[in-house]
Amino acid sequence: MAERTHYYQGVGRRxxxxxxxxxxxxxGRYFLNDQEKPTPLKITKVFESVDxxxxxxxxxxxxGGGYSSQEGAVVLGVARAILELKPDLRSxxxxxxxxxxxxxxxxxxxxxxxxxxxxxxxxxx
Numbered sequence: 001m002a003e004r005t006h007y008y009q010g011v012g013r014r015x016x017x018x019x020x021x022x023x024x025x026x027x028g029r030y031f032l033n034d035q036e037k038p039t040p041l042k043i044t045k046v047f048e049s050v051d052x053x054x055x056x057x058x059x060x061x062x063x064g065g066g067y068s069s070q071e072g073a074v075v076l077g078v079a080r081a082i083l084e085l086k087p088d089l090r091s092x093x094x095x096x097x098x099x100x101x102x103x104x105x106x107x108x109x110x111x112x113x114x115x116x117x118x119x120x121x122x123x124x125x
Contacts, residue, residue: 028053
């Protein structure tokens, strides 16, 4: 029977991207959608701020959005998973800005306009 490893999970969102993050004890490897990748700098900084660098393996399932918004979602997911691991680190993560969900997203298009706020060009003659 396969040995079950315990993990800590966190979900992060940014724009239309969603990232489900699982932290397990390990050597600091980073898996994105079941492929091992080099760890992005923003995620490394989260682990540096709480002295967990090279102590946890990160497994991420990320969907939607672009590269940058997925990365932002992963950062929030990692921070939330670290909170599940060590709840006493909340103030450290909060001060560093890792627990704040960036709620900015694309504004919806309005009728009569070309985009959310861009009006058709007006010509006097």
